[in-house]
Amino acid sequence: PQRRPQSSKQRFVQELSQCLCDFVAQLLPTPEELAVKEDVRKLLERLIRSIEPESRLLSFGSTANGFSLRNSDMDLCCIIDSEERLSASDLVTMVGDLLARETRFVIKPLPLARIPIVKLSLPPSPGLPFGIACDIGFENRLALENTRLLFCYAMIDPARVRTMVLFLKVWCKRRKINSPYKGSLSSYGYVLLVIYFLVHVKNPPVLPNLQQLPPLRPITQEETHLNGYNIWFFDDINLLRERWKSKNTETVAELLIDFFKYYSRDFAYNTGVVSIRSGFILKEIKLPFFSLTCEKDPFETNFNVARCVTRDGLYTIRGEFMRASRILATRPERAIVALAQLCE
């Protein structure tokens, strides 16, 4: 039988998927960059152990969650395994002094911040053309766990999930809507929007809900809870990759087009809360008009990941979702042109 000719839409979507994969592939960190970062982590860990011998310095955030772009910041968390330990703000001051003495990093300790951290940076040099920026926090075990959760989501269907997330991270940075300090959303917030969309909006879903799958064996309250929060999720990735076959066969381009459409038009910003554990939840209390967005942390469910988003910030973000949706709906002759316009 004769094959039906491809429609212009099919052709566009197919080409866009290829362009997205190629675009993202160029932006992945190089093996050299990853090696330098690992060396930096080891060096810092060794130095911090001269203050706290029982400590470990662990990566979280994009360096560890599978959604890292070239030259992204390093998020490090210091875990101290002994019972007696200094307060986070004392540690920040002491570690800050030590690193200022012993390393070439520019050090900025923030002992009084809501989450005390030491900020380190190395300015660009010929060997490290983008320098290094790194934050060290203390005892933030929930961040380590939510990093592991995102990593598992990234690994279930990397071709679609990682491509989509990495593209959105580039897009939101280029469109300047990725600064919680200026009223927009953190990268973590955007990643949760993508996972929510793939778990709860798409039907059939692209991803399972890892926090709601039945465990393989009975688990106790101690195993599942940390600081009063339920941090359990299904983390046997090998088993999942074997068993989870999504019935959703959409391409990454189709998913991206639909993602922008959903968040520009369909998501009920006035009444809804994004929760990757529970799906769409109604806001229990009607929030004042200016605090429209609400996004639940997967573990710390009383914590609003989007709390920094202002009314103007949300207006701008939604405007950007609409702009992206419009560009993709016009289907320029070449998909690469659409990508360039999106990230202008």
Ligand code: CTP
């Ligand atoms: N995090 C969190 N709660 C937030 C923001 C961040 O727990 N409200 C933690 C998460 O573990 C997240 C990490 O901090 O993975 C880093 O957040 P962020 O820098 O926003 O995301 P990255 O994936 O590191 O993105 P980027 O590459 O832009 O730094």
Ligand code: MG
């Ligand atoms: Mg980061």
